[in-house]
Structure formats: structure tokens, C-alpha cells
Amino acid sequence: MTKLELQKTANEVRKxxxxxxxxxxxxxxxxxxxxxxxxxxxxxxxxNIDPKEPNKADRDRFVLSKGHTAPGLYATLAERGFFPKEDxxxxxxxxxxxxxxPCMQHTPGLDMSSGSLGQGISAAVGMALSAKTFxxxxxxxxxxxxxxxxxxxxxxxxMFASAKKLDNLCVIVDNNNLQIDGTIEExxxxxxxPEKFEAFGFHVINxxxxxxxxxxAAFDEAKTIKGQPTVIIMKTVKGKGVSFxxxxxxxxxxxxxxxxxxxxxxxxEKAGEELCQK
Amino acid sequence: xxxxKKIATRESYGNALKALGEENPNVLVLxxxxxxxxKTSVFKKAFPDRFFDCGIAECNMVSIAAGVATTGRIxxxxxxxxxxxxRAFEQVRNAVxxxxxxxxxxxxxxxxxxxxxGATHQCNEDIALMRTIPGMVIISPADDVEARAAVKxxxxxxxxVYLRFGRMAVPVFNDEATYKFEIGKGITLREGTDVTxxxxxxxxNSAMEAAEKLAADGISAEVxxxxxxxxxxxxxxxxxxxxxxxxxxxxxxxxxGGLGSAVCDVLSEKLPTPVKKLGVNDTYCESGPAAKxxxxxxxxxxxxxxxxxxxx
Numbered sequence: 001m002t003k004l005e006l007q008k009t010a011n012e013v014r015k016x017x018x019x020x021x022x023x024x025x026x027x028x029x030x031x032x033x034x035x036x037x038x039x040x041x042x043x044x045x046x047x048n049i050d051p052k053e054p055n056k057a058d059r060d061r062f063v064l065s066k067g068h069t070a071p072g073l074y075a076t077l078a079e080r081g082f083f084p085k086e087d088x089x090x091x092x093x094x095x096x097x098x099x100x101x102p103c104m105q106h107t108p109g110l111d112m113s114s115g116s117l118g119q120g121i122s123a124a125v126g127m128a129l130s131a132k133t134f135x136x137x138x139x140x141x142x143x144x145x146x147x148x149x150x151x152x153x154x155x156x157x158x159m160f161a162s163a164k165k166l167d168n169l170c171v172i173v174d175n176n177n178l179q180i181d182g183t184i185e186e187x188x189x190x191x192x193x194p195e196k197f198e199a200f201g202f203h204v205i206n207x208x209x210x211x212x213x214x215x216x217a218a219f220d221e222a223k224t225i226k227g228q229p230t231v232i233i234m235k236t237v238k239g240k241g242v243s244f245x246x247x248x249x250x251x252x253x254x255x256x257x258x259x260x261x262x263x264x265x266x267x268x269e270k271a272g273e274e275l276c277q278k
Numbered sequence: 279x280x281x282x283k284k285i286a287t288r289e290s291y292g293n294a295l296k297a298l299g300e301e302n303p304n305v306l307v308l309x310x311x312x313x314x315x316x317k318t319s320v321f322k323k324a325f326p327d328r329f330f331d332c333g334i335a336e337c338n339m340v341s342i343a344a345g346v347a348t349t350g351r352i353x354x355x356x357x358x359x360x361x362x363x364x365r366a367f368e369q370v371r372n373a374v375x376x377x378x379x380x381x382x383x384x385x386x387x388x389x390x391x392x393x394x395x396g397a398t399h400q401c402n403e404d405i406a407l408m409r410t411i412p413g414m415v416i417i418s419p420a421d422d423v424e425a426r427a428a429v430k431x432x433x434x435x436x437x438x439v440y441l442r443f444g445r446m447a448v449p450v451f452n453d454e455a456t457y458k459f460e461i462g463k464g465i466t467l468r469e470g471t472d473v474t475x476x477x478x479x480x481x482x483n484s485a486m487e488a489a490e491k492l493a494a495d496g497i498s499a500e501v502x503x504x505x506x507x508x509x510x511x512x513x514x515x516x517x518x519x520x521x522x523x524x525x526x527x528x529x530x531x532x533x534x535g536g537l538g539s540a541v542c543d544v545l546s547e548k549l550p551t552p553v554k555k556l557g558v559n560d561t562y563c564e565s566g567p568a569a570k571x572x573x574x575x576x577x578x579x580x581x582x583x584x585x586x587x588x589x590x
Contacts, residue, residue, distance in 0.1 A: 063345075104348075104377050112348060113377040119341045119369060126345020126353070133306060133328060134351065153369075156338035164330070 001044050003212045004278055009079060010040040011272045014241040015265060016075025016088050022261040024071075024092035027100065030251040031145060032072030034176040034209070034236040039076040041215045042141060051081040054108045060138050061127045063112045065120025066145035066174065067101040068253070074098050074107070082109035118151025120144070121171060125161045128169040128229075139223070143172045147179030149190035155200065161229045162201025169229040170222045171202070174209065176238035178249045197231040209234025242267060283422075284447035287479075288386040290425035291443050292317025295354060295384075297426070298433050299325045305433065308343055308355040310336045315445075316356040316386040336361040337369045340383070344373035347380045352433055355381065359388035359442060363404035374438050375411040382432050383440045388418075389530030390558065390575055391446040391480060393568035402558040406535025408440045409508055415461060416507040418442040418529075418537075420482035423452035424505055427459035435461055444530070446568040448480045464511035466518070470500035473590050474518040474525045475582070478504045478537045480572070481528040481556075487579025488586055499586065507537055512544045519551045526554045526586050530577055533557040554589040556582060 001009070013036045021027040043049065047060040064073050071091060078085040083097070090096035097106040101115025111127070114120040124142035131138055148154060161169050173193060181187045190196070194204045203225045207214040215234075222230035238252070239245030242264040256264055298305050299321055311334045313319040322329040332339040336357050343353040356362070362385040363370065374381045385404060392400045408416050417432065417439060419425035425443060432439040467482070468489050477485035482503045489499040500518050504511065519525050525545065527538035538555030545551045558575060572578050576585055 057350075061348075112345065113372070116368060116372045119337075119344075119373050122338045122341030122369075123345035123348070123373060125338075126342035126347075127349055128345075129330065129342065130306070130346045130349040130351050134304075134349075136349070153335075153337050153341065156332075156335035157341070160332055160335070160338060160342070163333075 004275065006040055006044060006212045008272065008275045009044055010037045011241070011268060011275060013040050013072070013075045013079050015268045016078060016085065017071045018242065018256065018261060018264045018268065020071045020075060020088040020091040021255045023089040025255050026092060027071050027255055028068040028253050029071065029255070030178065030238040030245060031066060031069040031174065031176060033240045033242060033245065034238045035069055035072050035143060035174045036241065037210050037212065038143065038172060038215060038234060039072050041212060041219070043076045043080045045216070046219050047141070048138065051109065054082060058136065058138050061111045061124065061140045063120040063124040063142040064102055064114050065124070065142045066117065066148050067115030067120060070100065070102050073102065077109040117148045118153035121154055122157040124169060125157045125166060128161070128166040129164060131168055132166060139168050139170060141170045141172065143174060146173060146175045146177065146184050146190060146193065147187065149173070149193065150188050158197065158200040158202065165227050166229050167226050170219070171229060171231040173231060173233045174236055175233055176236045178238045178252060180252050182249060193233055201228055203228050203230045205230065205232045207232060207234050209236035210240060241271065282449045284449055285422040286445055286447045287419055287422065287425040287443040288317045288445060290422040291384055291386065291429060291441070292320035294426040294429035295321040296324045298429065299328065302352065302433065304351045306346055306351050306353050308332055308339050308353060310334055310339045310357045310361065312357055316384065318356045318384070336366045340366040340369040341373045343381045344377070344379050353381055354384050356384040356386065358399060359385035359401035359404040360399055363407050363440065364401060367407050371411050375414055378413050378437055380436050381438050384443065385440060386443040387445045388442045389444060389479065390563045390571045391444050391530060391568040393446065393571060394565050396565035397562040400563050402532040403535070404442065405507055405531050405537065406539070409535060409540065413437060414508060415439040416442070417461070417505055418478040418507055419505050420479055420503055421448060421452055422450045423454045423457050424459060427457060428505065431459050431461050442479065444480055446480065449483050451483060451486065459505070462506045462509045462511060464514040465503040465505070466500065466514065467503050468499065468501040470498040470522065472498045472522055472524070473586060474500045474502060474522045475528060475586065476502045476504055476515060476525060476537065476541055477528040478507060479530050481530055481577055484577055484579045484582045485528050488582035491579065491583040492586060497590065504537060507540055510540050510544060515541055515544055516549050519545055519549055523551060524590055525551050526556060526589060528556045528577065528582055531557050533559055554585065556585055
């Protein structure tokens with residue numbers, strides 16, 4: 001995909017996020033929107049996956065360690081054709097395959113159930129370890145929130161990944177700087193993030209998480225790194241793409257009402273039209 | 279008469295893992311800096327490329343095992359019961375149980391027979407915790423023969439299994455040549471008509487000893503070995519309770535939430551029967567030689583015998 005096509009696709013993903021969370025009347029739009037670009041890049045450019053064969057053995061794996069941003073992943077999987085986009089309006093409804101947090105048994109394209117923070121990275125490490133041990137060539141990716149770095153298990157997993165030289169593992173941190181109780185510094189600062197991962201033996205790449213050129217360069221670089229895992233730390237804007245949600249912590253875990261939904265969708269429609277005129 | 283052979287079920291676990299490693303190239307073993315104690319070191323020595331020490335980080339180990347299981351390999355992860363079931367409970371529940379992944383948890387040093395290390399390491403709550411996880415199989419073998427058979431069965435079964443092993447050497451009473459292990463199928467070791475003693479783990483041997491003594495007093499005790507606590511062999515327990523009308527449960531575990539509670543759950547709903555639960559009575563235990571502790575907490579043959587007498 002060209003950069004413009006990726007931007008258009010990410011805009012569609014954002015519409016899917018807003019639609020899903022609005023339908024659910026609950027959920028986590030802020031961190032889904034901040035990660036919409038990386039979700040798009042992963043599922044449309046980076047990952048070796050096939051929507052027609054979601055469980056193919058040699059597929060690259062992705063674990064959404066920050067599982068509460070499931071709407072972002074679901075919207076991306078739907079956009080990529082793993083299931084109909086209409087399903088997004090069933091998010092969090094009784095009987096839906098789209099659970100509040102990812103459930104691998106129900107949703108096509110999910111490699112792991114997640115939602116309890118700090119555990120997804122360990123599961124990704126387990127996948128990478130299995131691949132290394134048995135000579136499989138797939139790569140493993142996992143996306144963490146910056147607040148999630150407060151979980152001790154993240155560092156247990158990081159220590160192990162580095163000690164076992166898991167260079168088939170790519171950790172991504174969505175550094176949008178906000179968590180439910182406030183900014184991550186106000187709550188319990190995990191900064192400086194790059195230095196911490198470096199101390200834990202990672203190859204560290206810092207990027208603007210909304211710039212597809214930088215994302216491409218980072219993921220390409222990660223694949224060349226041998227003997228150590230890579231972390232891509234993305235500076236992002238929570239709520240990115242919906243002006244009234246941007247950098248506003250109250251949109252971490254609340255859904256737009258009908259009026260807010262209309263406003264958000266109009267904004268995204270307009271952004272889409274502008275991209276089409278490029 | 280020759281001396282009865284004694285082997286700790288953790289030894290059986292290590293040996294069974296090694297045998298599994300030879301049979302199945304997809305078995306991978308994880309430990310959390312206790313390989314020498316959990317006996318996964320036996321596997322490590324034979325298959326160093328398929329053994330991984332996670333260091334002292336049990337929560338990470340359990341979640342890693344979950345990730346390994348998603349790739350179609352069979353991870354066995356090990357620590358003491360206190361840390362595998364206790365510290366990592368939420369990982370077991372959310373990363374293993376919820377997606378129903380094919381992870382085997384080999385928990386050693388369960389119960390008071392940990393001995394000298396004392397209360398912080400004596401896990402009397404693991405069965406209770408694991409029972410609450412939907413789809414979790416819980417196996418608590420009684421001797422070496424049963425423990426090795428259980429490990430093999432756990433590897434063949436697809437889904438999460440919690441295996442409970444002990445630190446202390448215990449008598450080997452099953453005959454390898456005739457012994458058959460089936461997940462979820464209890465074993466009637468001795469038939470009787472006056473009282474049913476349902477036991478698990480090292481308490482099965484205590485129950486057998488108690489039954490001998492009771493027989494000398496003219497009391498006919500039926501002894502049932504429940505090696506699989508979940509799914510529980512309800513049919514066997516109900517049939518025996520119907521016959522004897524009195525049930526005693528014996529376990530090296532808290533009387534809250536363990537085998538006794540599982541038996542009561544079945545009987546209270548389907549065949550209300552007087553039950554006496556023997557185990558650790560809502561207390562922390564203490565340091566001391568393992569066998570002495572088992573005696574003090576009245577879970578040896580004499581203790582079980584006396585308490586059955588008090589009950590009936």
C-alpha cells in the first residue's frame with residue numbers, strides 16, 4: 001500500500017472504532033484511536049497473515065497486550081476482511097463474538113486472548129520462544145500501552161526475552177501519555193521508557209506513531225536486528241483523529257453519545273474526503 | 279516382608295517428564311528457578327534445548343506457557359504450588375483457563391508435607407483456587423505409579439491441567455503392571471459397608487492404613503482414591519455414599535474448597551449424606567519435619583483412624 005492508501009485505510013479503521021464503541025455504549029476509544037495507524041500498518045503491510053486462513057501455521061503473530069483497545073484491533077481485522085464490518089456494531093453485546101476484551105476462541109484473526117495488562121507481552125514471548133526452539137520462521141508482535149509499563153510482569157517478560165535473545169519479537173509501546181487516572185507521570189511515571197528497555201537489552205526505535213514512513217522504517221529495521229528483541233516506542237496522541245477526544249483523558253474508557261458520534265463521524269468523513277482529493 | 283519403597287511424587291514428575299520428552303518432541307518445560315526441587319532438572323539434563331528457566335518470575339512463566347501453547351506445542355510449567363497456583367492465579371485464570379489453552383502446570387511442594395520451610399511455602403489452598411477455573415483439570419496423584427501415569431495422561435489430554443505433587447517420599451502402593459489411570463475416574467481401593475473414606479494425594483495411603491485399623495475394630499471402611507479432583511467422579515462417590523451412608527474426606531489441603539468441599543457439593547445436591555472433612559482446618563501450619571507435621575495435623579493413618587472413629 002502507498003502511504004496515502006494506508007492513511008485512508010486508517011481513517012476507515014477510526015470510523016469502525018467510533019461506530020463500535022458508540023454501539024456498545026462503552027469501551028475504550030482513546031487508546032484505540034492512538035493505535036489505529038499502527039494497527040493499520042501491521043495488518044495491511046507488515047504481518048504475514050491471510051484473512052481466508054486465519055490460523056495458518058506460519059503466520060506472523062500479534063498479541064494485543066493492551067487488550068482494552070480491542071475496538072481498534074476489531075475495526076482493523078474487519079477492514080482487512082477477517083469478518084464482516086457489520087459485526088462491529090455488535091461489540092460488547094450479548095452473543096457477539098466481539099467481547100469487551102479480545103477472546104481468541106471467538107474472533108477470527110486473534111492469536112491470543114488478552115485484557116489483563118502485562119500478560120500479553122509474556123504470551124508473545126512464549127510464541128517467540130516456541131518459534132526459536134522449534135525452528136519456525138514467523139515473527140511475533142505485541143502492542144503495549146504506556147500505562148501498562150507499570151505492570152511488573154512487563155519487565156519480567158522483557159528480561160526473559162532479552163536473556164533468550166528473542167530477535168523474532170517486536171514489542172510496540174503506544175506512548176499516548178494518558179491512562180485512566182491521568183497522565184502517566186501523574187499516576188506513576190514509567191519514564192524514561194527508551195532507557196528502561198535499553199537497560200533490559202532491547203534494540204530501541206523511537207517513532208511518531210502516526211507517521212507511516214517512520215513506522216515502515218522502524219518495522220523494517222526491527223527485522224534486521226539479530227540477537228536481541230526490538231521495541232518500537234511510538235509517540236502518539238490519545239484519541240487521534242477525533243478532535244474532541246484528542247489528548248482528553250475522559251475518552252480513555254467512555255463511549256460517545258449519539259450527538260458526539262455524529263460529530264466524530266462527520267469529522268472522519270471529512271478527513272477521508274480530504275485524503276481522497278490528494 | 280520387604281520394606282515398602284518410598285518415592286516423592288515430584289521425583290515421579292521429573293522422571294515422567296523425561297519419558298515424555300523422549301516420546302514427544304513437542305513437549306517443552308519451563309521452570310522458575312526451582313528445577314532442582316520440582317525435578318524438572320531431570321528433563322533439563324536430557325533435553326536442554328527444550329527446557330527454559332524463567333528465573334524467579336512465576337507469573338511471567340505461566341503467561342509464557344500460554345503463548346507457547348497457542349503455537350501447538352505442549353508446555354509443562356513448574357514451580358511450588360504456592361507460586362504456581364497462588365502467586366500466578368490470575369495468569370492461570372486469564373491466560374490459560376479462559377482461552378482453554380493446552381498448558382500443564384506441574385505444581386510441586388503442595389500441602390504441609392513441604393515440612394521445614396513452613397507456612398509461607400505450604401500451599402493448602404491450590405485445589406480450592408484451581409477448582410474455580412472453568413475447564414481446569416486437577417490431578418493429585420497418590421504415589422509414584424499414579425503420578426507418572428498422570429503426567430502421561432495430562433500430556434495426551436488437550437486442555438489445561440493442574441498437577442499436584444508432594445515433596446515428601448511416600449509409599450508406592452500401586453502395582454505398575456496392573457495400574458490404569460483415567461482422568462476423572464476414581465479408584466475404589468478397598469470395599470466396605472460402614473463408612474466411605476475419600477482421599478487424595480498422600481492421604482490415600484493414610485486412608486488405607488486407617489481402614490486396616492478400623493477393620494480390626496470391626497468397622498468396614500470403603501476407601502476411594504480420588505486422583506482427579508476436577509472433573510470429580512461423582513458416580514463413584516454417590517454409589518459409595520448410598521451404600522455406607524457416611525463419608526469422610528481426607529486431603530493435605532484446607533478443608534475449605536478442596537476435595538472435601540467438592541465431595542460435599544455433589545452429596546448436598548444429589549444425596550445428602552453426613553460428611554466429615556479431614557484436612558487443614560482453616561489455619562496456617564508451621565515448620566517441622568514433614569512426616570511429623572502430617573502426624574500433628576492428624577492426616578497420617580492413626581490420625582485418620584481416630585477421626586473416623588470420632589465421626590461414626
